[in-house]
Amino acid sequence: MIWFSALVLIPLAAVVVTAIDGGWDVFWSTITNGQTAAAIRLTVFTALGVTAVNVVMGPLIAWVLVRDRFWGKSVLEVMIDIPFALPTIVAGLVLLSLYGTDSPIGVDIANQRPAVFLAFLFVTLPFVVRMVQPVLEELDRDVEEAAASLGASRLTTFRRIILPSLTPAITAGAALSFARGVSEYGSLVLLSGNLPFKTEVTSVRILSSIENDNVAAAAAVATVLLAISLAVIVLLDLIQRRVAARG
Amino acid sequence: MADTLVRPTAEVPPVEERRRPPRVRKTPVTYLLRFIVTAYLFFLVAWPVSLVVTNTFDNGWESIRSLLEDPDMVVALQLSAYVAVWSVVINTLFGVGMSLLLVRYEFPGKRLLNALLDLPLSVSPIVVGLALVLVYGGRNGWFGPTLAGWGLDVIFSTPGIIMATTFVALPLMIRELVPVLEEIGIEQEQAAESLGANGLQRFWRITLPSIKWGITYGVVLTLARSLGEFGAVKVVSGNVLGQTRTATLAVEEKYLNFDQQGAYATAFLLAMVSVACIVIVGIIRPKNHP
Numbered sequence: 301m302i303w304f305s306a307l308v309l310i311p312l313a314a315v316v317v318t319a320i321d322g323g324w325d326v327f328w329s330t331i332t333n334g335q336t337a338a339a340i341r342l343t344v345f346t347a348l349g350v351t352a353v354n355v356v357m358g359p360l361i362a363w364v365l366v367r368d369r370f371w372g373k374s375v376l377e378v379m380i381d382i383p384f385a386l387p388t389i390v391a392g393l394v395l396l397s398l399y400g401t402d403s404p405i406g407v408d409i410a411n412q413r414p415a416v417f418l419a420f421l422f423v424t425l426p427f428v429v430r431m432v433q434p435v436l437e438e439l440d441r442d443v444e445e446a447a448a449s450l451g452a453s454r455l456t457t458f459r460r461i462i463l464p465s466l467t468p469a470i471t472a473g474a475a476l477s478f479a480r481g482v483s484e485y486g487s488l489v490l491l492s493g494n495l496p497f498k499t500e501v502t503s504v505r506i507l508s509s510i511e512n513d514n515v516a517a518a519a520a521v522a523t524v525l526l527a528i529s530l531a532v533i534v535l536l537d538l539i540q541r542r543v544a545a546r547g
Numbered sequence: 548m549a550d551t552l553v554r555p556t557a558e559v560p561p562v563e564e565r566r567r568p569p570r571v572r573k574t575p576v577t578y579l580l581r582f583i584v585t586a587y588l589f590f591l592v593a594w595p596v597s598l599v600v601t602n603t604f605d606n607g608w609e610s611i612r613s614l615l616e617d618p619d620m621v622v623a624l625q626l627s628a629y630v631a632v633w634s635v636v637i638n639t640l641f642g643v644g645m646s647l648l649l650v651r652y653e654f655p656g657k658r659l660l661n662a663l664l665d666l667p668l669s670v671s672p673i674v675v676g677l678a679l680v681l682v683y684g685g686r687n688g689w690f691g692p693t694l695a696g697w698g699l700d701v702i703f704s705t706p707g708i709i710m711a712t713t714f715v716a717l718p719l720m721i722r723e724l725v726p727v728l729e730e731i732g733i734e735q736e737q738a739a740e741s742l743g744a745n746g747l748q749r750f751w752r753i754t755l756p757s758i759k760w761g762i763t764y765g766v767v768l769t770l771a772r773s774l775g776e777f778g779a780v781k782v783v784s785g786n787v788l789g790q791t792r793t794a795t796l797a798v799e800e801k802y803l804n805f806d807q808q809g810a811y812a813t814a815f816l817l818a819m820v821s822v823a824c825i826v827i828v829g830i831i832r833p834k835n836h837p
Contacts, residue, residue, distance in 0.1 A: 386818055389795045
């Protein structure tokens with residue numbers, strides 16, 4: 301408990317304290333500063349977009365992994381986990397090698413906005429898949445068969461039977477991938493070029509504040525990120541509670 | 548009468564046949580989904596990762612060999628390994644402790660603690676680094692000057708890197724152990740207690756063996772995460788060549804200095820370790836979660 305406080309709670313509290321040290325006005329003017337606001341906007345909107353893609357692709361991938369069986373499936377299974385285990389800086393390099401300047405397929409998005417999107421997409425890939433997969437495995441197929449025997453089309457079965465039971469898992473995965481996207485740093489260093497107003501994300505903004513010895517500004521922006529993380533955690537907790545309450 | 552008695556048993560299929568999972572209906576949609584998913588993963592993961600491998604071996608083993616002959620690089624790799632091992636040890640010890648605490652005991656604020664434990668996973672590594680600098684920074688942190696007075700520099704030296712790494716990898720072990728502990732319950736331990744086993748014996752003989760796969764899995768995940776930590780380490784380490792530069796920092800440095808071969812080779816080494824970790828986990832997992 302003490303160890304947890306020393307390592308996690310006190311440092312995080314220090315961030316918030318430093319942020320509000322200068323008063324509300326300073327805090328507000330820091331985060332509404334043009335460059336910072338642009339960075340926060342870019343981060344949040346890109347993370348939202350990526351989360352939207354994940355909400356569609358995640359269940360799809362989980363579906364194929366659980367329901368379909370074909371040669372090479374276990375390879376796909378391993379591939380899902382790669383983005384989670386790969387060091388983020390390596391992830392950036394990896395993406396750069398295919399979508400960077402000397403790309404073999406002629407797609408060069410380095411130092412552009414799609415690069416940020418791509419990096420987020422890569423690092424958040426496992427979250428929705430891994431949340432949905434166990435739920436889908438547990439799902440009772442009899443209910444689906446019953447629905448089908450009562451004349452429901454496959455689409456109806458999916459929409460009315462499968463989707464409702466997956467919704468908590470999808471939401472939880474989406475929340476996690478949003479949080480991860482907002483806080484991503486390592487993979488962007490090489491890939492996005494960190495151009496102010498264009499591809500600079502919030503984490504990079506904080507780092508440059510630290511390097512310029514402007515700790516108060518760094519702390520202010522960090523507090524915004526912390527607030528987002530906390531919101532996500534609270535959301536997750538609520539989802540878990542609802543699922544537990546339902547049975 | 549006889550045939551009505553016989554018929555039901557005849558209709559029940561043999562056990563083996565019933566146990567087999569229902570056959571998947573192969574429709575065009577099945578193939579379409581399969582194709583979409585494979586293509587998506589191929590472009591997002593498989594192809595980029597394989598390019599790193601081919602880039603590394605452009606000149607055969609040359610780039611790996613020159614990498615391992617570079618003394619600074621060797622130091623960086625050693626530091627990464629050292630930090631990762633420490634972080635695994637710390638997280639294992641405290642992870643087991645925290646998990647037991649969370650599962651076995653009721654105390655005020657338990658739910659809050661439980662929720663806060665996820666924080667390191669969703670907080671930006673840069674924020675983690677900043678937080679540690681604010682508290683343990685040598686010049687004007689909260690505790691930093693005191694610790695520096697005792698001759699213990701945390702930030703810009705190895706302890707800081709270990710702390711940052713431990714921080715970001717903290718929840719992995721606990722999240723792995725809590726479900727296992729919840730599942731095994733406490734009956735066996737109560738039985739052991741009634742037979743006169745003391746606390747240590749009970750832990751050593753009963754709890755530990757039943758969570759050992761959970762621990763193994765947690766260790767592998769923590770190791771992968773620790774080796775790969777970049778953002779938090781970047782803030783706290785100061786990136787001093789040959790002293791506090793870890794392997795992940797070296798990748799960035801090399802790439803920015805146009806030493807692409809070196810960057811790819813280092814990335815390849817790191818990627819190898821993490822892929823090995825996932826494969827190990829994949830092998831362990833089916834036994835653990837049938």
